[in-house]
Amino acid sequence: MKKYVAIGIIFFFLIVLLTGCARRGRPDGGPKDEDAPIMMLAKPVNLTTNFKEKEIKIYFDEYIKLKDLQKQLIISPPLKYAPVIKPLGTPSKYISIKILDTLKENTTYTFNFGQSVIDNTEGNILNNFKYVFSTGDIIDSLKVSGTIKDAFSNEVDKDITVMLYEVNDSFTDSIIYNEKPLYVGSTLDSTAWEITNIKSGKYLLLALKDASKNYKFNPKEDKIGFYKEYITIPTDSSYTISIFREELPFQLKRPSEAAKGHLLFGYEGVGDSLKVQPFSVSEKFESFTNFEKNKDTLNFWYKNAEKDSIQFYAINNQYRDTLTVKLRTKILDSLQIKSSVRGVLPLRDAFKLSGNIPIESIDTAKIDFIDKDSSAVAHSFSISKDKDEIVLDFVKKYDQKYSLVFFPEAITDFFGNVNDTLTYRFTTKRPTDYGNVYLTLQKVKSYPLIVQLITERGKLVEEVYAEHQQEYVFKNLVPDKYLIRVIYDNNKNRKWDTGNFLLRKQPEEVIYFNTVLEVRANWEMTETFMLE
Incomplete structure (x- = not known):
């Protein structure tokens, strides 16, 4: 019996020993592979x-x-x-x-x-x-490099294609529209680029945000940038290229009907001077035009059309055309009014109402404007030139509550539509709830300048047109993060102008202040911007 017990004990210890050995030898997968393929x-x-x-x-x-x-x-x-x-x-x-x-x-x-x-x-x-x-006897080993920036925005597109076209006896400017370049590189996810294995020679240096990935410039969909002079390789220089979207030649698109009494004339290019003039219409025919905000579209509003089509003369600078629009839609849009204010009216802003149909008139007898004490507030209204906004003018008081009521038929639009009761309640804050920025520019190359205060998201807050040295004051700013953008207005037309490859015209220079302005409540900031 003792013999069997001894054998059992020995057998038990052997199992424990073998199990322990097995555990100690158990693989854990080894270290993580962090090496790139070779x-x-x-x-x-x-x-x-x-x-x-x-x-x-x-x-x-x-x-x-x-x-x-x-x-x-x-x-x-x-x-x-x-x-x-x-x-x-x-x-x-x-x-x-x-x-x-x-x-x-x-x-x-x-x-x-x-x-x-x-x-x-x-x-x-x-x-x-x-x-x-x-394919020859030698490997070309020269290279060129540089960076990309956006000519207007502070943000740069990714995946910019950089190209070299050889400047030889057969070179013409039209080559960028019709032929692929001799050498290409890309920024991928950065702003830096490099082209390697180039042979010596003279080249046109070009960059595209190439939407179709075909290495050819299509002005309708691509951004472009170019170095103004031809470059010679080999070179030790690094090249910065500003990319931009060219203005397209003016072209009027086919008109469309948005609703009864409302036609849309879309266009490409610069249409600031576009006019559409109806002809062969009755004496009762009335019309009004305005431009759609932030869209290349002219709105044409009309009433009392007696035919099922309207003929137009379209004029824009040297452009002339005649066109006919068939009228099919039978339903008028209803008047819709929206407020620019939600809750708080900032001290630097005006209270505005926008309409989807041109505003024809306001009956002030059907409007009630009172403060928190139910006292009437002295005010006046104006309708914008484009008849798409109503602006309320009054003396704002600090830390006040207001109630503005438009009773039925206070607002009449172009078609005679009127409003139902509209009620708006909003408040104002104290000056100590806002911040101020005082800005000085130094090393200015030339005037005039366009100095813009924008949000981090690119929304324009305020713009100053400067023709001489001065201090720039931005008051009553809502606490937020802001950027300063300065534009050299070389042609003095009070706006930024883009470039053009065939004219070898670079965009007007834009410089951003490299410091984000963190405006706080009850705080004043004094900044100096060196334009270098």
Whole structure:
């Protein structure tokens, strides 16, 4: 019996010992792989000269995937026919590139994969992986680099394509509309760019926000930037390019009906002087036009049309056209009124009402405006030139509550529609609830200037047109973060003007103050802006 007990005890300890050993030897997966894939072999080898192959295979030390290849891959010079590249969506230990194009003689080609090559397990990125070859005897090795900025905005678009066109005997300015460049690069997610493996020569340096990804400039959808002079490579210079959207040549679009009595004349280009004049209409026919805010559209309002169509003369500077609009819609829009104020009326703002139909008249006898003590408030109303706003003028009192009531038929629009009862309640605050900014500019190159105070989101708060040195005072500002934008108004037309490639005209210079102004309540800020 003792013998069996002893054997049992020994057997138990053996099990415990083996279990402990098994636990100590249990794998935990090892350290996390943080290494990018490594190219092991390429056929033909990287930097091959006298290249004549139709397929390239690039082998790696582990399984890889291609991520966002369409966005990341830059082939320079661009190919007419896109190569077939694998793998797409499935892991592989190699990249296959099948070339479908006829390659140029004595040219260095670069396949820059950007950040598209990643390992299959952890997604580690092989940054800026390139495969380079030449169809000639040498690999071109020169390069050029620089940065991109937006000509007007403080924010810069991502994925800007930078291009070089060789300036030779066949070069013309129209080449950017019709042909692909000789060399290309990209900013991807930054503002910096670099083009490598370039041969020496003279070039046009161009940048596009290339919406169609076809390496050709389409003014209707692309932003453009260019260096004013041709550049010569080799160079040690770094180039900053400002991108902008060109103004399109004026073109009137096909008119459309928004509602009965309301036509829309959309257009491209500058339409500030656009006029549409009806003809062959009855004596009772009445009309009014205004421009849609923030849209390239002219509103044409009409009533008492006796025919099912209207003929127009359209005039805009040198533009002339005649057109006919068929009238099909039978339903008038109803009058809608919106207030510019929600709760609090800032001391620097006016109380405004906007209408979706031109405002024809206001009956002040049907309006009641009182303060928190139910005392009548002296006031007046005006209708804007475009008849789309009603502006209330009164002396604001601090820390006050107001009630404004428009009784029925107080407001009449172009068609004779009237309002139902409209009630607006709002308050004002004290001056100590706001902040003030005092700004001085130094190292100004020339006048006039347009000095703008904007929010971080780009909304214009106040604008000052300056023709000489002065202090800029922005008072009663709602506590928030603000930016200062300065525009050199070279042509003195009181607005920012964009550029034009064919005219070799750069946009008017815009400079942002590099400090965000954090305005606080009951606080004054004094700032000096060096325009360098």
